[in-house]
Amino acid sequence: MAKIMIFIDGTWLYVNQYLLSRRHGEDFRLDYGKLPRVLAGLVETQLGNTHGDIVRTFLFGSNARNYDPRDDYLVQARRDFFDTLKEFYHYEVEVFPIDYKGRRLRKGDRHPDDEFFPQEKCVDIALATAMLYYAAIPNAYDIAVAVIGDRDFVPLLQHVRRLGKRVAIASVQGSCAAEYADPKDPLRLKDFDIIWIGDLLDQLELKAVRRQVDCQSPFHAGPTGFTTTEVLRKGQKYYCPACRESFRRQKEENLRYLPAEGKFEGAPSGVIQEGQISNIVQERGFGFIRNERGDYFFHFSEVAGDTDFDHLAVGDTVSFEVDIDPDPRNKERPAGKASGVRRGPAKEAADDHPPGPEASSAPAAE
Numbered sequence: 001m002a003k004i005m006i007f008i009d010g011t012w013l014y015v016n017q018y019l020l021s022r023r024h025g026e027d028f029r030l031d032y033g034k035l036p037r038v039l040a041g042l043v044e045t046q047l048g049n050t051h052g053d054i055v056r057t058f059l060f061g062s063n064a065r066n067y068d069p070r071d072d073y074l075v076q077a078r079r080d081f082f083d084t085l086k087e088f089y090h091y092e093v094e095v096f097p098i099d100y101k102g103r104r105l106r107k108g109d110r111h112p113d114d115e116f117f118p119q120e121k122c123v124d125i126a127l128a129t130a131m132l133y134y135a136a137i138p139n140a141y142d143i144a145v146a147v148i149g150d151r152d153f154v155p156l157l158q159h160v161r162r163l164g165k166r167v168a169i170a171s172v173q174g175s176c177a178a179e180y181a182d183p184k185d186p187l188r189l190k191d192f193d194i195i196w197i198g199d200l201l202d203q204l205e206l207k208a209v210r211r212q213v214d215c216q217s218p219f220h221a222g223p224t225g226f227t228t229t230e231v232l233r234k235g236q237k238y239y240c241p242a243c244r245e246s247f248r249r250q251k252e253e254n255l256r257y258l259p260a261e262g263k264f265e266g267a268p269s270g271v272i273q274e275g276q277i278s279n280i281v282q283e284r285g286f287g288f289i290r291n292e293r294g295d296y297f298f299h300f301s302e303v304a305g306d307t308d309f310d311h312l313a314v315g316d317t318v319s320f321e322v323d324i325d326p327d328p329r330n331k332e333r334p335a336g337k338a339s340g341v342r343r344g345p346a347k348e349a350a351d352d353h354p355p356g357p358e359a360s361s362a363p364a365a366e
């Protein structure tokens, strides 16, 4: 039996889904639940049907921080995706923040003269660190399956192989470094034929399942029944499109836009903060948290875990994650934005939220 670990460059795979869609002929959605098993199956076949035991699947990705609040739904969707990987498929997910300095997420939504370029930090280094770290631990894995395309990983794969581990590369045609695809493999990077994800689309397509759900917003108007293909996590509430649109507007109204040149000392990224509820507007479904860094707006749909929005009161201690830093210099709208709000001090929340590398190696804002 061979122990397999899978290391996915999540950002790279995400941005290259369009290549898979093009090949598939329509919108292709990758089933991340099936991906590890399908890749392991191909490795097993090439090994002569030795059974492979997938001991870990890692995905390294990033999400926006300090973005324009109009794009909040995109950030939420990304966060839901990462949570789904963890809760449904038991991926090890490491997410690194990208500071958007108050801007829109999509280039097309930004001012044409704005030369801002979002800087992704740490993702490739984190993947390399994990693969090498486990390669150096006796018996942690026998085979590393790298789901990658960027050339940067060449030295990593060479070193992992020098430690006596086998390496398989799975990639996407059209976004794969020539060194990985070369069957002669002059740089000695892999022990298996390259796996093209595009050849596996029939096995990897996420099939949409239609289900009946009820909108759970207390502010919902009209009949609550809807049909959706969305996958809801355990305990995640369904909100209908109309309610989500009104949440979006409400968040937008309650947040200032960061000045384009906004530069101020924020909290370190990825660390759970602690504060006290300073204001709560039950009938409109939002509130504010205060701590030494400033005030944070939060919406009831972002209260997490067992915490019930209806039972939060001014003065309660809560823990939360920071989406947007407060800007105390902005006199009109100095508040930032919080999510993942839970009753109780940060220490308790951290216990069911093991700190990833993002907790200790957060990139500094440029």
Ligand SMILES: [Zn+2]
Pocket: 215, 216, 217, 220, 221, 239, 240, 241, 242, 243, 244
């Ligand atoms: Zn609704």
